[in-house]
Amino acid sequence: MKRRGRTKTDYSQDMALIGSTQQWVILAIFLALLVILPHVLSWTHNLNWLTFINFTAITIIAVMGLNIITGMAGQVSLGHAAFIMVGGYTLAILTSNAHWPFWVALIISAIITAVIGFIVAVPAIRLKGFYLAVVTLAFFFIAQYIIRSLGITGGIHGIIGIPYPVVGGIKINTDINWYYLLLPVAIICIIFSANLSRSRTGRAFLAIRDNATAAASLGINVPLTKLRAFFIGTLFAGLAGGLWASYVSVVRLDQFTIWDSIWYLGMIIIGGGGSTAGVVMGVIFLRLISQILHVISTADWMPYLSSSIMVSLNYGVYGLVIVLFISLQPYGLISVWRKIKLNYKRWPFGT
Amino acid sequence: MDALTVPLQLILSGILVGSVYGFIAMGFVITYRSTQVFNMAYGQFAVLGAFIAWTFIGSPEAPRLPLPIALFLTLVVAILLGLVIERLFFRRMIGRPLFATFMLTLGLLAILRSVVMVAWGPKSLALAATLPKGPVNLGDIVLAKEYLWSFCLAMVATLAFAFFFRRTKLGLAMRAAYDNQVAARCLGVSAELNSQIAWAMCALIATIGGILIATVSGVSLHLSELVMLVLAVVFIGGLDSLVGCICGGLILAVGTTLTSYYLNPHLPGIATIFSMILMLLVLLIRPSGLFGTKQIERV
Numbered sequence: 001m002k003r004r005g006r007t008k009t010d011y012s013q014d015m016a017l018i019g020s021t022q023q024w025v026i027l028a029i030f031l032a033l034l035v036i037l038p039h040v041l042s043w044t045h046n047l048n049w050l051t052f053i054n055f056t057a058i059t060i061i062a063v064m065g066l067n068i069i070t071g072m073a074g075q076v077s078l079g080h081a082a083f084i085m086v087g088g089y090t091l092a093i094l095t096s097n098a099h100w101p102f103w104v105a106l107i108i109s110a111i112i113t114a115v116i117g118f119i120v121a122v123p124a125i126r127l128k129g130f131y132l133a134v135v136t137l138a139f140f141f142i143a144q145y146i147i148r149s150l151g152i153t154g155g156i157h158g159i160i161g162i163p164y165p166v167v168g169g170i171k172i173n174t175d176i177n178w179y180y181l182l183l184p185v186a187i188i189c190i191i192f193s194a195n196l197s198r199s200r201t202g203r204a205f206l207a208i209r210d211n212a213t214a215a216a217s218l219g220i221n222v223p224l225t226k227l228r229a230f231f232i233g234t235l236f237a238g239l240a241g242g243l244w245a246s247y248v249s250v251v252r253l254d255q256f257t258i259w260d261s262i263w264y265l266g267m268i269i270i271g272g273g274g275s276t277a278g279v280v281m282g283v284i285f286l287r288l289i290s291q292i293l294h295v296i297s298t299a300d301w302m303p304y305l306s307s308s309i310m311v312s313l314n315y316g317v318y319g320l321v322i323v324l325f326i327s328l329q330p331y332g333l334i335s336v337w338r339k340i341k342l343n344y345k346r347w348p349f350g351t
Numbered sequence: 352m353d354a355l356t357v358p359l360q361l362i363l364s365g366i367l368v369g370s371v372y373g374f375i376a377m378g379f380v381i382t383y384r385s386t387q388v389f390n391m392a393y394g395q396f397a398v399l400g401a402f403i404a405w406t407f408i409g410s411p412e413a414p415r416l417p418l419p420i421a422l423f424l425t426l427v428v429a430i431l432l433g434l435v436i437e438r439l440f441f442r443r444m445i446g447r448p449l450f451a452t453f454m455l456t457l458g459l460l461a462i463l464r465s466v467v468m469v470a471w472g473p474k475s476l477a478l479a480a481t482l483p484k485g486p487v488n489l490g491d492i493v494l495a496k497e498y499l500w501s502f503c504l505a506m507v508a509t510l511a512f513a514f515f516f517r518r519t520k521l522g523l524a525m526r527a528a529y530d531n532q533v534a535a536r537c538l539g540v541s542a543e544l545n546s547q548i549a550w551a552m553c554a555l556i557a558t559i560g561g562i563l564i565a566t567v568s569g570v571s572l573h574l575s576e577l578v579m580l581v582l583a584v585v586f587i588g589g590l591d592s593l594v595g596c597i598c599g600g601l602i603l604a605v606g607t608t609l610t611s612y613y614l615n616p617h618l619p620g621i622a623t624i625f626s627m628i629l630m631l632l633v634l635l636i637r638p639s640g641l642f643g644t645k646q647i648e649r650v
Contacts, residue, residue: 076450123631123635131634131638133453134630138627138630139631142627142628145620145621149618262457262460265457266457312473315464316466319457319458319465320458322458322461323440323455326455327455
């Protein structure tokens, strides 16, 4: 009988992200496909999908941050959109008002967002569950108010004309160029997050999520770990916000709504809380649904639907998908994937 | 007399509005106390209820019914809606982890919002005069008549619900189920019935509250911003205390009117987040709220 699956002979192989030569080969092929993807798309004259992929990449970075706070460390944060907004506005102010170079501004805005996340977390970590969620929600509204009232943020009109980055002489102002900028950044974030979940800090996060008292009894400094989770998570959010601001070249208050926070949480639930691959799946799934809805509603064979119906359909379908997943597949797409893999490994013996 | 008039007017109008907030928050607390569900979609219940009321009362195609009948019909529809939602969404979540149910209410929030938008459109509508309007003068203080009416109605409704919980057998059963669901079940209180009644009451109170507020500020999707006020009231007063709701509502409303009058010129718009700031302060200093029971961690 042919031996299926990989056998592990030592601890490092067990812990490795990419264990066997076969997996390396698959990864290499996959990355090669990703690299040539934009050229395939432009050859089929379908560049809308490239915009969609770029936005999805930014969303993946943002939700990865939320996954660290909520999926891994169990701290429900409804204010994530506010942190993205802070990152975006900071980058906008630094690049378009103060004319800092892009990469410096991006890193600084991510760090500033993380510091603000840290400050917000200090009182928040005393609370549990719903209380924490509502505190982050309150922070969201307060952040909106502060940004609306400050002069340098342009009030309700926001900041326009944010310059695009220039990397080594190449101007990043087309979708293809943005794709080649966002792809490595997203991949680095995914690798970082996957490694984080295997590291000591990541295991501390998971321990707090499952049982904070037991974690404390094991010597984990629970408040400090929660602060770390918020710091790293909001760092990702600030990064995503800065990239967003530069990609769209405009930041306005109404781009960041409480609904975005809710959808991000939904993506984590649909993908499967706590796992990096799950986040990617969840983000792609929900954004794909939105894109498909958009394509269907603007197709020629559909009767004309007003834009408000379109928007409300989006809410409704998203809400329905979230509800269905919570009721039927609470562990998310990643659990479905793992079951499929397990069945394949054990075929024909099944579960 | 002049120096006192302005604060007194602010405080009185705050009390009037705050009692309505407190009444609305009661629906939230009742749901939480009975089913331990943190219903983030509560604002949308109110919006839906207000739009249903509009369909019966204010819309051009509405049948010409006398006002009490139309209101009664609205409330019946609201109760049915609560029962349907409970059966569809929350019955299967009994016994599931609380975070999952919380996320479910967020999903429900989106679904309800889209239902309202598709059915009635995103425009603001006016609820025909269900309450007499016009100013009432008490000396130098001017109060709006519709606020006085909402205050009275909210007080009557609050007393009715308080009576239900204190004196009737069903209310006692619900309180018992909150304290210890398993023990209550042993004594014959079924969790399903409890859940049904809780959600029906939630929809009912949300609808009444939605109507009360809509008569003043119109029926629109913005009513769902109510949920932030409700959350603030609930946390200030205590998550499981009905008395706390009323007090929280009063404190919040009086505080908002005072800040909006005195601080708005200096910090424009601060009244809109006053509720958030107050809620944050209470959560940081005394998380269980003014009247809530303190959570004791058993390790």
